[in-house]
Amino acid sequence: MLPAGCSRRLVAEVQNALDSCAERQRQLERSLRVSRRLLQAWEPTETPAPEPTPRPETNEEAQFSACTPSPQDLKELELLTQALEKAARVRKHISKAGGDKAPSLKSEAIATSPASRTSAPAQSSRRAGSHTSQTKPPRSIRQTRFPAKNLPEHRLLSAVDATCKRGGAQAVKPDPGLRDQQTVPSAAAQAPEAFMLKDKGTLLQLPVAFRKAASRNSRLWAQLSSAQTGDSADAAASARTQFLQKMQTASGWPSASEVEAEVGRLQKACSLLRLRMEEELVADPEDWAQEQRCLLTLEGLQALVGQCLHRLSELRTASVEQPEGSRPGGSPPRGGGAEPVRSPQPLLYSSTRELQTLAALRLRVAMLDQQIHLEKVLMAELLPLVSQPAALGPSWPALCRAVHSLLCEGGERFLTVLRGDEPDD
Amino acid sequence: MGRRRRCRVGPEDATRALPEAIAALSRTLPVGPSPEIFRRAKFDCPEAAPALWRLLFRVLSPGPADGASASLSLEAQARWVKSALHSQGYPSRALAQLPDNGSQGSRQLLLALAWLLARGPLLEQLLAQGRVRLGDEMPVCECEALANPGPPAPGVEEVSGVDVRHLQWLMGKLRFRWRNLMASQQEQCALLGQIHLYTRGCHSNRSLGHLSVTETELLRDPEGGRQLLQRLESENARLEAALEWRRRQLVFWRWMDTVLGACPPEATFLPRIHEPGARALEPVARELHALREQLRGAVEARRAAGAAGAGDRRPEWSAARRALRQAVGQDLAALQRAWERGGGLTQPHGPHRLVRMEAGAPRGPGLRAPEVIEALRTQEAHLEAVLRRLQGQCRRELARLARALPGLIWIPPPGR
Numbered sequence A: 001m002l003p004a005g006c007s008r009r010l011v012a013e014v015q016n017a018l019d020s021c022a023e024r025q026r027q028l029e030r031s032l033r034v035s036r037r038l039l040q041a042w043e044p045t046e047t048p049a050p051e052p053t054p055r056p057e058t059n060e061e062a063q064f065s066a067c068t069p070s071p072q073d074l075k076e077l078e079l080l081t082q083a084l085e086k087a088a089r090v091r092k093h094i095s096k097a098g099g100d101k102a103p104s105l106k107s108e109a110i111a112t113s114p115a116s117r118t119s120a121p122a123q124s125s126r127r128a129g130s131h132t133s134q135t136k137p138p139r140s141i142r143q144t145r146f147p148a149k150n151l152p153e154h155r156l157l158s159a160v161d162a163t164c165k166r167g168g169a170q171a172v173k174p175d176p177g178l179r180d181q182q183t184v185p186s187a188a189a190q191a192p193e194a195f196m197l198k199d200k201g202t203l204l205q206l207p208v209a210f211r212k213a214a215s216r217n218s219r220l221w222a223q224l225s226s227a228q229t230g231d232s233a234d235a236a237a238s239a240r241t242q243f244l245q246k247m248q249t250a251s252g253w254p255s256a257s258e259v260e261a262e263v264g265r266l267q268k269a270c271s272l273l274r275l276r277m278e279e280e281l282v283a284d285p286e287d288w289a290q291e292q293r294c295l296l297t298l299e300g301l302q303a304l305v306g307q308c309l310h311r312l313s314e315l316r317t318a319s320v321e322q323p324e325g326s327r328p329g330g331s332p333p334r335g336g337g338a339e340p341v342r343s344p345q346p347l348l349y350s351s352t353r354e355l356q357t358l359a360a361l362r363l364r365v366a367m368l369d370q371q372i373h374l375e376k377v378l379m380a381e382l383l384p385l386v387s388q389p390a391a392l393g394p395s396w397p398a399l400c401r402a403v404h405s406l407l408c409e410g411g412e413r414f415l416t417v418l419r420g421d422e423p424d425d
Numbered sequence B: 001m002g003r004r005r006r007c008r009v010g011p012e013d014a015t016r017a018l019p020e021a022i023a024a025l026s027r028t029l030p031v032g033p034s035p036e037i038f039r040r041a042k043f044d045c046p047e048a049a050p051a052l053w054r055l056l057f058r059v060l061s062p063g064p065a066d067g068a069s070a071s072l073s074l075e076a077q078a079r080w081v082k083s084a085l086h087s088q089g090y091p092s093r094a095l096a097q098l099p100d101n102g103s104q105g106s107r108q109l110l111l112a113l114a115w116l117l118a119r120g121p122l123l124e125q126l127l128a129q130g131r132v133r134l135g136d137e138m139p140v141c142e143c144e145a146l147a148n149p150g151p152p153a154p155g156v157e158e159v160s161g162v163d164v165r166h167l168q169w170l171m172g173k174l175r176f177r178w179r180n181l182m183a184s185q186q187e188q189c190a191l192l193g194q195i196h197l198y199t200r201g202c203h204s205n206r207s208l209g210h211l212s213v214t215e216t217e218l219l220r221d222p223e224g225g226r227q228l229l230q231r232l233e234s235e236n237a238r239l240e241a242a243l244e245w246r247r248r249q250l251v252f253w254r255w256m257d258t259v260l261g262a263c264p265p266e267a268t269f270l271p272r273i274h275e276p277g278a279r280a281l282e283p284v285a286r287e288l289h290a291l292r293e294q295l296r297g298a299v300e301a302r303r304a305a306g307a308a309g310a311g312d313r314r315p316e317w318s319a320a321r322r323a324l325r326q327a328v329g330q331d332l333a334a335l336q337r338a339w340e341r342g343g344g345l346t347q348p349h350g351p352h353r354l355v356r357m358e359a360g361a362p363r364g365p366g367l368r369a370p371e372v373i374e375a376l377r378t379q380e381a382h383l384e385a386v387l388r389r390l391q392g393q394c395r396r397e398l399a400r401l402a403r404a405l406p407g408l409i410w411i412p413p414p415g416r
Helices: A004-039 A060-066 A071-093 A105-111 A121-128 A153-165 A183-190 A197-203 A208-225 A231-247 A256-282 A288-321 A352-386 A389-408 B002-007 B011-028 B035-042 B046-060 B074-087 B106-119 B122-129 B143-147 B164-198 B213-220 B222-262 B278-307 B311-340 B369-404
Strands: A345-349 A416-419 B137-139 B351-356 B408-411
Touching (some): A197 B164, A256 A288, A256 B311, A345 A352, A352 B278, B011 B035, B035 B106, B046 B074, B106 B122, B106 B222, B164 B213, B164 B351, B369 B408
Antiparallel strands (some): A416 B408
């Protein structure tokens, strides 16, 4: 058993590490859910129709009768599909021009498929408005699967059922009598296909309002993070510093967050100094000049370490004088990223493998960081305990074994301890 | 004529400019109180206090505002604000003396807000915290993760004494969680790669080329898209307000000087002697001491070795020695700069938007994945070396202890 204080601190540290890991996992899971959903077939969302439409029913006939098209709809439909075909042709030549004729992805997706000539239910419904309701994502057109001609009637019916099931009076309301229109059967047949990003992803287009807002956003961020020059900026800066000086009463005392920052710097200094020292120790000087250089460097490093220790003792005395404020629940943000805040820069990658390597390395670095921190904490708490075998008595070997595994093997392997006593006979 | 009059900042202009400046400030802040509150605060009216406590709480809390912190009582928020300001080094003690119930002290709170605004790019940081992220972002460094450590663990005060096996179990759990995390991350990258691939050529911004998950999601789910658009537009409004504030802020600072003048002079206040906040200094102190010892040993060894044949060479080599000393001095000065300054910007920093691009085409701005991978590999190697060194240290220490106790045989674990 470990003593209470030690236990508390250790458990708190490890629990902290566990929590931060859990938090990352939660965020990842959220993103995963979204991404997975995007790669599956997109469900059409139920949008309220201008007139009440029957909810999905199992009665086929009822559905069919409810979906009887009006001649007017069909005529509009035909006009629209012709317009869309033309748009598709135009669009094929101009890659991604404007697209105001079909301002959203639906029509694009459907229109470009040659076999489609379709209802483009969403689009036409938006325009026509009367009987039609909106459907969400376009029906994906799998041209390979459904040839445009000679569709058997039963398939037509089932297609109609499916579209009607999707919530509303569709523009696709094929009257079997109107078979002469190529458009209708193919549309209907293809209607039950949901939108798949894999097939039609390249046809998506962001809505105009969003594009405008996004470009305005990046422009504003650029303006905000650009360096401020000019008289007014200087005047404001000097007014601010004057105000700060007036507020600063006596203290040259470092605040807790400044102490923290200083400690961080000293830590960094320590590791850089150590790195340098190890380089020098490993190097094998060949001639006198190199020897001298090595010696001078080591002496210089010694002096720097002395400076750091001096700074440390200054900090110590300063924090004695200052009352220790109770730490709030989360530590408040540090004085800050002095770095200008701006929209994130692009990070270009060329293959999924590359991206995975990148992400894996990043996580590995984070994990190593955490491991090193925990290692130091464990060392600080456990080594003193183990150094007094007498105090622990008979349980010492077991504790020592556990500590060895935790500290030296990352908790993954254990050594074996044997008693070398003489066996009794 | 009218222009000339406007250039001279007379009192009429000031009265117009100030409310506008404060209004801009208020629009930029997350829960900005009305300009009227600011005016009342100058005269220390008690009704202005709660709004300002809440504002300070919101401004000082790290991370996004969530339901949990927002539901804290005014008293709890006031206490939190006090300790947060204290740890940031807020110089005035009058604020610490305000009652916790949040009913007083609006002038002090106004001064505190102004102090925070004057010290650093507070507004920009607040805006960045709650920024609408349109791209798939991946941070290339761990700074953000360290700065926002997430919700604090509940107090483990009740733990009396644990068995070391509990600790082993916790560590094992941690290892498992990391493995899980790595696997999920790989999956997420694969999915991202696919989504980027499938939507290539769709983005209106050519340099980006394809849609991000957020953008694709807004196409799939228009309701969510509408909400995203709303957030984007409100962020745009705040950004514009921030820019306007920048232009107008001078008059605000002049006004704050008058507020400061309206305060009664502070009585001196003896600091309470508490337990030194020196806990954080311990690990670094230990390391530095250890380093000093090692260096001392190394230097002495070298000196002893070098002293043997040094005598006769002195005259010719003194110039060379001077040159060496200079070179070494510069070397070490550069080393010192590496930690003195805000940490070298040699490493890539901050979140980046992932953009998939064909390997061949070299595009302009932005980092390339292979470079980041290289940087991360060096970092990984360095950290692994540090960890191995620490483990080796422990091994030696434990071996020393084991030797001290005869009668036990220690068999190290098989294989490495």
